[in-house]
Structures are given as C-alpha cells and as structure tokens.
Amino acid sequence: MAEFVKICPKCGSINLGTENTHYHIWNCCLDCGYGSKTLGRKEHFFPEVSLEELEEVQNQLRIAHLKETTKKENT
Numbered sequence: 739m740a741e742f743v744k745i746c747p748k749c750g751s752i753n754l755g756t757e758n759t760h761y762h763i764w765n766c767c768l769d770c771g772y773g774s775k776t777l778g779r780k781e782h783f784f785p786e787v788s789l790e791e792l793e794e795v796q797n798q799l800r801i802a803h804l805k806e807t808t809k810k811e812n813t
C-alpha cells in the first residue's frame with residue numbers, strides 16, 4: 739500500500755505544521771511559511787504525493803524554483 743505525504747508546493751518540504759483558526763485547522767509549511775495564516779486568510783492547498791514520487795516531485799519543484807529565480811535576476 740502506497741503511503742502519501744502532504745508536501746509544500748512552494749519549497750517541497752514535508753516539514754508541515756498546523757495552525758488553528760477559530761473554525762478549522764490549516765496546514766502550513768514550517769520551512770518557508772507557505773500557507774501560514776499570517777500571510778492571508780485564504781487556505782492554501784497542499785498536494786499529497788506518494789513516498790515513491792516524493793523525491794521526483796521535490797526535484798521538479800527545485801528546478802522550477804531555480805528557473806523562477808533566474809528569470810527574476812535577468813529582468
């Protein structure tokens with residue numbers, strides 16, 4: 739049976755925590771702060787990936803993030 743973990747779509751971390759609001763519990767990333775309620779009132783989506791796919795997804799996020807950073811530096 740495949741195990742699934744929630745992953746931060748911004749930095750690829752699986753180091754997620756929860757924050758309580760008065761009506762429900764949100765996930766937030768403990769590494770980059772993605773999803774934290776201090777950033778806004780909107781709940782953020784955390785995709786679930788299987789443990790087998792985790793490393794590949796993290797690599798893809800890293801590449802995407804690098805491209806974004808490079809683009810910003812060039813403009």
Ligand SMILES: [Zn+2]
Pocket residue numbers: 746747748749750751767768769770771772
């Ligand atoms: Zn993150």
